[in-house]
Amino acid sequence: xxxxxxxxxxxxxxxxxxxxxxxxxxxxxxxxxxxxxxxxxxxxxxxxxxxxxxxxxxxxxxxxxxxxxxxxxxxxxxxxxxxxxxxxxxxxxxxxxxxxxxxxxxxxxxxxxxxxxxxxxxxxxxxx
Amino acid sequence: xxxxxxxxxxxxxxxxxxxxxxxxxxxxxxxxxxxxxxxxxxxxxxxxxxxxxxxxxxxxxxxxxxxxxxxxxxxxxxxxxxxxxxxxxxxxxxxxxxxxxxxxxxxxxxxxxxxxxxxxxxxxxxxxxxxxxxxxxxxxxxxxxxxxxxxxxxxxxxxxxxxxxxxxx
Numbered sequence: 370x371x372x373x374x375x376x377x378x379x380x381x382x383x384x385x386x387x388x389x390x391x392x393x394x395x396x397x398x399x400x401x402x403x404x405x406x407x408x409x410x411x412x413x414x415x416x417x418x419x420x421x422x423x424x425x426x427x428x429x430x431x432x433x434x435x436x437x438x439x440x441x442x443x444x445x446x447x448x449x450x451x452x453x454x455x456x457x458x459x460x461x462x463x464x465x466x467x468x469x470x471x472x473x474x475x476x477x478x479x480x481x482x483x484x485x486x487x488x489x490x491x492x493x494x495x496x497x
Numbered sequence: 498x499x500x501x502x503x504x505x506x507x508x509x510x511x512x513x514x515x516x517x518x519x520x521x522x523x524x525x526x527x528x529x530x531x532x533x534x535x536x537x538x539x540x541x542x543x544x545x546x547x548x549x550x551x552x553x554x555x556x557x558x559x560x561x562x563x564x565x566x567x568x569x570x571x572x573x574x575x576x577x578x579x580x581x582x583x584x585x586x587x588x589x590x591x592x593x594x595x596x597x598x599x600x601x602x603x604x605x606x607x608x609x610x611x612x613x614x615x616x617x618x619x620x621x622x623x624x625x626x627x628x629x630x631x632x633x634x635x636x637x638x639x640x641x642x643x644x645x646x647x648x649x650x651x652x653x654x655x656x657x658x659x660x661x662x663x664x665x666x
Contacts, residue, residue, distance in 0.1 A: 390622075393621065393622050394622060480613070482622055482623055482624075489659075496584065
């Protein structure tokens with residue numbers, strides 16, 4: 370299937386890195402939306418449907434945790450699988466994000482293969 | 498089943514299944530195996546050094562000696578026989594910390610870093626690896642089943658694609 374994804378990160382370099390790893394992992398990207406923080410992400414989600422969200426946590430403006438909170442409070446948006454990509458790997462934070470509906474978690478720094486493993490666990494193997 | 502031996506600074510391609518590509522005694526060298534399960538086209542490269550910049554004439558005579566000249570050629574030869582980059586299963590072994598004759602350390606590590614960089618640039622990701630450490634390795638790629646066998650420290654095991662990374666360097 371061709372995926373519609375939303376990548377949320379304040380670093381354009383990280384956004385394009387995540388996008389490239391998805392492509393190299395065999396995920397066929399129909400559309401790839403990008404947002405610099407949670408607020409921008411919600412704007413995109415107002416008008417576009419996506420199959421998956423990959424989000425950073427520490428961002429200026431609305432952070433990733435608040436974004437997940439808003440998503441989980443929304444009947445429709447809570448159905449979208451969200452994967453967190455963050456430097457913050459404390460057990461506390463991970464537990465909190467899991468209760469907010471994060472389906473996958475990857476800690477920076479990571480190699481492309483690590484991200485592919487999380488993507489396949491969360492979204493399924495694209496080549497299966 | 499036919500066994501095709503891949504020497505040092507060498508690369509062999511097999512197609513249609515029925516052959517095993519093998520390379521022995523990988524120390525700081527790296528054995529890179531790529532395989533398309535659909536067409537059963539596979540290739541095994543045994544490169545020795547990361548960068549051809551140190552000796553362009555030698556790289557021209559034998560591009561398989563270096564990571565930066567050998568890896569693109571391996572991909573080109575396998576894809577030229579009908580394999581698709583997107584389907585490729587990519588596995589690597591070697592890159593151990595050995596001391597070479599001149600006493601230069603870290604060749605294994607530099608080989609591994611060059612491998613990662615070139616694969617990323619070429620648009621493929623690793624599916625499994627057994628790298629680093631201090632032991633010599635031997636690998637075999639069975640082009641019928643696509644299985645890759647790793648012999649290390651007297652023990653043989655399958656290098657399963659998709660298995661967690663070993664850490665290595």
